[in-house]
Amino acid sequence: MSAKILMSKLINQLIHSLTVLPGVGKKTAARMAYYLLEKEKHKGLNLSETLKTCIESIDHCRVCHNLTELPICELCSNTTRDPSTLCIVESPSDLISIEQTRFFKGYYFVLMGRLSPLDNITPKTLPIDLLLKRCQDSSINEIIIATNPTIEGEATAQYLIDLLKQNPQLKLSRLAHGIPMGGEIEYLDTQTIARAMELRTQFEEELI
Amino acid sequence: MSAKILMSKLINQLIHSLTVLPGVGKKTAARMAYYLLEKEKHKGLNLSETLKTCIESIDHCRVCHNLTELPICELCSNTTRDPSTLCIVESPSDLISIEQTRFFKGYYFVLMGRLSPLDNITPKTLPIDLLLKRCQDSSINEIIIATNPTIEGEATAQYLIDLLKQNPQLKLSRLAHGIPMGGEIEYLDTQTIARAMELRTQFEEELI
Structure with a gap:
């Protein structure tokens, strides 16, 4: 009897389904599955419903192409x-x-x-x-x-x-390129510093 | 108009629901939500259904307390x-x-x-x-x-x-404690080495 058969077929399916999420491998998916089934059944059901409703109702805005449940x-x-x-x-x-x-x-x-x-x-x-x-x-x-x-x-x-x-x-x-506000020159990459140098602004100009 | 209102209410709900997963914060949840809605609608629906079925059918085995869809x-x-x-x-x-x-x-x-x-x-x-x-x-x-x-x-x-x-x-x-097979002593913690030393087995004993 292999370990795969040992695990409930349904739980196995759930683990496999969870790996569709970006950045989630089989081990993380197993942890998520057991967590939902053991500790958060109610919130898990809520996630299932919200996901279904979203996928069925969300599409692109006809004007700006952003995702929305409205036509525009x-x-x-x-x-x-x-x-x-x-x-x-x-x-x-x-x-x-x-x-x-x-x-x-x-x-x-x-x-x-x-x-x-x-x-x-x-x-x-x-x-x-x-x-x-x-x-x-x-x-x-x-x-x-x-x-x-x-x-x-x-x-x-x-x-x-x-x-x-x-x-x-x-x-x-x-958008302008340069040194981010609050950034420290010491820790910035050379490309950003070079670009900030190239696009430097005159003090007068900035004060206007 | 705040950024929160700008985001579709449904997408916001989905992001919030996804944060129930262990190790998933708001940023990761947003990435997951947009990924499912944009790229993997079909697999997302499948996840929603499997999650619902699992939560509704999985319970503890009456004998060993493991999770299963069967009574035993x-x-x-x-x-x-x-x-x-x-x-x-x-x-x-x-x-x-x-x-x-x-x-x-x-x-x-x-x-x-x-x-x-x-x-x-x-x-x-x-x-x-x-x-x-x-x-x-x-x-x-x-x-x-x-x-x-x-x-x-x-x-x-x-x-x-x-x-x-x-x-x-x-x-x-x-279960016995000691040095894991294939492990290198140099990289093991002191507790494991001390325990392995304490529980050392005689060569004869091991060969029997």
């Missing part, structure tokens, strides 16, 4: 925001991080990824058609490309710049 | 095993590890925990009544206490020894 998400339906700026981000988490600054008042477009040929993510995989449609909005003056400063993020930004600069009425911008 | 688990129902030895382990994973050695042919009892007063796990929380009932089986000659050699595991073993030695017909034993 709350942010895109909010008419009090500034329609002249559109910020393109890679992920919903990036959107939330920017939104938490309370600095940006415009609208967003969420790519839900970045170009990465090694992972088979090409312009065809990303919602480029929807983005181009969104950029046709005549009230938009400026598009801020806020992809991450990683190799893939930079490549995506360059691709979008090439695509969007065909419309000369649109001002294209990127 | 497959191992306890197996009449070909050796009824004279009973091995007490802390968790189903410990049972599987011992079973994988194919060395032990007896039956098991799973405590589903260990004594740990700091976590409010006392003899009343563990299935001691069921264990005592199990030990009344007249075919049992030897009980192997295989709790882990941690402080809590040792305390649990001592508690069980005190409890079970009241029956003089039962032989009580523990």
Whole structure:
């Protein structure tokens, strides 16, 4: 009798199902399964229900491509925001991080990824058609490309710049690069320091 | 408009539900939620269903207290095993590890925990009544206490020894302590080396 048969077939199935979660291997999945079955049956049932409801009701917003249970998400339906700026981000988490600054008042477009040929993510995989449609909005003056400063993020930004600069009425911008606030020069990577040096701002300019 | 409102209420609920999993904080939960909703809807639904079925059908085996979907688990129902030895382990994973050695042919009892007063796990929380009932089986000659050699595991073993030695017909034993096979002395902790030295076996004895 093998150890596999010894374990309840259902528990085995649950452990296998849990390994779909990113970063969860078989050992972690087993720990999770036993924890839910032994200690948190009620919360486990709640997780099962919420997961089902979410997967069945969540889809992309028709305007910004973010995930939402509404046809058009709350942010895109909010008419009090500034329609002249559109910020393109890679992920919903990036959107939330920017939104938490309370600095940006415009609208967003969420790519839900970045170009990465090694992972088979090409312009065809990303919602480029929807983005181009969104950029046709005549009230938009400026598009801020806020992809991450990683190799893939930079490549995506360059691709979008090439695509969007065909419309000369649109001002294209990127988030500034430099030393993070509160960061210590000693601990920063050379690329960041070099870039901060290259893009240095005059004292007068900053004080205005 | 706060960032929390910006995020879909349902997604927020899902992130919150996922934090019930051990070792999963809010950031990991968010990554899991977006991953399931964006990339693995089908497997996510499968996880939801398996979790529900498991929680609704899995309970403790009436004989060994292990988790199973049957009233009496497959191992306890197996009449070909050796009824004279009973091995007490802390968790189903410990049972599987011992079973994988194919060395032990007896039956098991799973405590589903260990004594740990700091976590409010006392003899009343563990299935001691069921264990005592199990030990009344007249075919049992030897009980192997295989709790882990941690402080809590040792305390649990001592508690069980005190409890079970009241029956003089039962032989009580523990797993041997010493240097793990393939282990290098240089990298072992002093306690293990001291214990291995104390419990050293004569060459003749080992060769028999």
